[in-house]
Amino acid sequence: MIFGLPVISVAIWLPIIFGVLVLATGDDKNAPLARNLALLGSILGFLVTLPLYSGFNITTSAMQFEELHNWIPLFSIHYHLGVDGISMLFILLNSLFTPLVVLAGWKVIDKRVAQYMAAFLIMSGIVNGVFAALDAILFYVFWEAMLIPMFIIIGVWGGPNRIYATMKFFLYTLLGSLLMLVALLYLYRQTGGSFEILDFHHVGLTMTAQILIFIAFFFAFAVKVPMFPVHTWLPDAHVEAPTGGSVVLAAIMLKVGAYGFLRFSMPITPDASHKLAGVMIALSLIAIVYIGLVALKQSDMKKLVAYSSISHMGFVTLGFFIFNAYGMEGALMQMISHGFVAGALFLCIGVLYDRVHSREISAYGGVANKMPVFAAFFMLFAMANSGLPGTSAFVGEFMVIMGAIKVNFWYAFAAASTLIFGAAYTLWMYKRVIFGAVANHHVAELSDINLREKIIFTLLAIFVLGMGIYPLPFSEILHVSVNDLLEHVAHSKLIY
């Protein structure tokens, strides 16, 4: 409880209320007010999530901080919130990133400032709702609502090709979501009139039903992750999105899809999950290897990091569907780490883009000569993206590889290839952008990062290194919930 208010509700509604307040500041005359208000709201929004961490009980897999109210009693739809070890960290991650993107857009966004800041604040609240919702309809509402601010962010502040990108993004994700809605309605009938996600977990289903439900969920979640072959919206969306949009997209939105697999697909349809695990693993490995290769020759930095994200998310889905603790905890660690690392990389590209207005690798060269501090931060995040031990990214990849080899040597073999490809595409890009002699007058005129940017990068660097050096506090939160989930998934709920 915060001031007598339930924590999760505050975490959801406080940013949204601030978002509305920021909107109310009106046009760009009041831009400074909008910025400060947004920063205040986002920082408060992060602070109110801290009780979730400090008050979290790591010895139970039950939902914590639960809130249950009637919403639409006619269809027994509830306002039901709660977190467990799987979802809690993502609420913190999401709330942490909101002040960072507000800061990142501080100077760069000078048109419709209030709307820009408000979009991020509102989205932050909605995403918290996605991770905390325990009622399927509530989840669905947050899930769809999340699209709107992102749609606006890309569509309004995006690059020249933003309309194509937003339409692709919107249609891709909407198509998946609608199938999910059908599945949810079917489950409502099967449970005899409940939209409780936890009730869904325990309802017996025939194999045909499970497979159809799994496929419906797959389209919703796989698009968001994104998994091969429904990934092509992501590079386009990233390229057109403003820096803040890319950061939230990579750090948070992709995690929502992966979270869906854990909250819906696997516990609701365990038998179908086992049956289709081979396909999921194959798609994951294709993502790791194929997308890793595709990333190599990208000439656009954002596209390169976008492909790299897809490849890294392949580790997440691989970790899920090998059904062991190393894999699943590794996948969750990878999700958190990828938030920091991909977010940081998009911020790095944003820093360059703000100054030179190009994302092309060939437009740069020798940046280190002019921006040594930036080059050092970029190096750290590039190394993290290559999975260097001591950075957060290593933890997840390491654990997933350890888990995969238990199932099949070749899964681990294919996954471990990221050691080579990940380093190749990241460091080759780094080399061409940062190293070398000063390439042109744009680079020659560059100025190093300012205090605001230093603060953002320092914070992220602390998390990247901290989680790499001491991941135990993160993993401890996961254990009980993950073990419980694995236990649950191991038992058939088949009816004939």
Next chain:
Amino acid sequence: MDTQTLQTLYLIVPGAPLLGAILAGLFGKFLGRTWTHRITVAMVGVSLFAAIQIFRSVLEGHVFDGAVYTWLTSGGTSFHVGFLIDRLTATMMLVVTSVSLMVHIYTIGYMKDDAGYQRFFSYISLFTFSMLMLVMANNFMQLFFGWEAVGLVSYLLIGFWFNRPTAIYANLKAFLVNRVGDFGFILGIALVLMVFGSLNYADVFAKVAEHANDVAPIAGMQVNLLTAICILLFIGAMGKSAQFPLHVWLPDSMEGPTPISALIHAATMVTAGIFMVTRMSPMFELSDTALSFVMIIGAITALFMGFLGIIQNDIKRVIAYSTLSQLGYMTVALGASAYPIAIFHLMTHAFFKALLFLGAGSVIMGMHHDQDIRNMGGLRKYMKITWITSLIGSLALIGTPFFSGFYSKDSIIEAVEMSHTTGHTFAYIAVLAGVFVTAFYSFRMYFLVFHGEERFGKAAAHDASPAKAHATHDDQHTAAHHGDHDDEEVSHDHHHGLSVGEKPHESPWVVTLPLVLLAIPSALIGYFAIEPMLFGDFFKEAIYIGQNHHVMHEMEEEFHGAFAMTLHALTSVPLWLAAAGVFSSWFFYMKRPDIPAAIQKRLQWIYTVLDNKYYFDRFNDWFFAGGARGASSFLGKFGDKILIDGVLVNGSANLVGKISSVVRRFQSGYIYHYAFTMITGVFILLTIREWF
């Protein structure tokens, strides 16, 4: 010393250099040059001091194996960061910290004009920390951390002069080739966890015997898991210790400043693979297949990399190939189950090779950053300390009696002779031939640099060598990071080397002092250390040698003291081979310099093959780098753009568009259209109802 003090010392050894690295890295600007080197040198000094104390305590029997903190728990397994301090670790700690201290001091002189002074100190201190974490690890996870961390620092330091295209090509290449090795390494670690359920050395080694015959199907074959683990781990070692065919990165790493060539690419990091295999001796000892693999790879490296040293004209590259070859020797010793000898050679090599590199660096400074040995000659007159110490280093390298290299290298040759590992005949021939080759290229370099005609200070000399521009380019040539050489003409800025009539000069004391301090162990340590280290059960339980491997045992029986060994060598083949090598290099390069040119002309094809380094670089560039880029372009265009986006995504969008353009016609807005459709519909429905 009580346990508490010792445990504090364990933390100080890696902690002090880390602190130095952080201070120099984050606050270097604030600290300034002088304070940066004072702090970092002091920190490494503290580390060395602590390492000495620990070494003494280990000799008294204080072996430590424990966790510092729990890194992660998952699936019922705990992963720790922890230390294993036994005699092997303590020896490595001494080698690392002492060479590192010498290099730190040397750097004060060598890098004094460089704009990246503080950054450099930060990196080499960070390297020292990483290397110590590697050798002190008590588990595979931390080993991998140190393993990758030294790779990172190596990457940063090879590309230290990041304005030079060759440097940033070399550092990327080094990192990626190492990653190929690490790919095998991490799979090996994953198999260890799978088979033994733990990554702690102690747990694994305790259970190794019961899993010796475990098999699992991999690639349709029943594979012995222990053999698979050993070979995968060794692939990691092949990357880090630059063994054929993953050796390609090491010669290019010479793009980095000379102090790190000494510290990282000769004395310490590249020996990580040797250390690792020695550490894993309880596993390797149970797999004869893996040992054969190790021995053959080592033998190939020892001989064929030596050949390449013969034709190099860049002083650093000669030493680099010599390093490759010597690493091959150590690897061969591992294959012969002679782990103590491998570590012994690792130690002597660390000293004399660091000495040779630092001596080369001193020569390079004296020559105003000209690295081409064809432009040198007669330097002994001008650089006395560098000359004497380099001579000591060269004598140690070729295995001159009483010098350190003699004892370690002769022992390796003897061990291979007695070995029964499959491939030992080939390995024996390789290491024996390698002795001649080593002596030949070492003294070719020595004579060309320090003796004979003075070829420097001639304008023509610079123009004579544009062909190998990338190799002979000076060590410190960067546009932005170029310091002021006060006695250098401006016009000479892109044309390093001595100007006409200028003479080389001896380096300052911060450079020569480390040379002298390294020359002492290079000369002496072999004689005094061989008996306790190889035959006195020095390593005790740190190294395990299987019952069926007799090499160390047999050698101990034949060993009658260092002096007797030296006397015995006078009548043995290796010494005469070395002498022949020295003599022929003297004859070819001092007496009759026309002969090598004639040979080169006569045997042009051999020269071409060697000059192209057996075409490995070209093949890798074409096949792996080019292949990956080609696959990337193809998959990006065909897979993502045409197939998924073109056919599936936009295709289905187009399909929807087409269907809707047809369906749209029904929405015409004319009432009679709708009326017609309704009537038709009702008619059809009624018909269906009638019929069925």
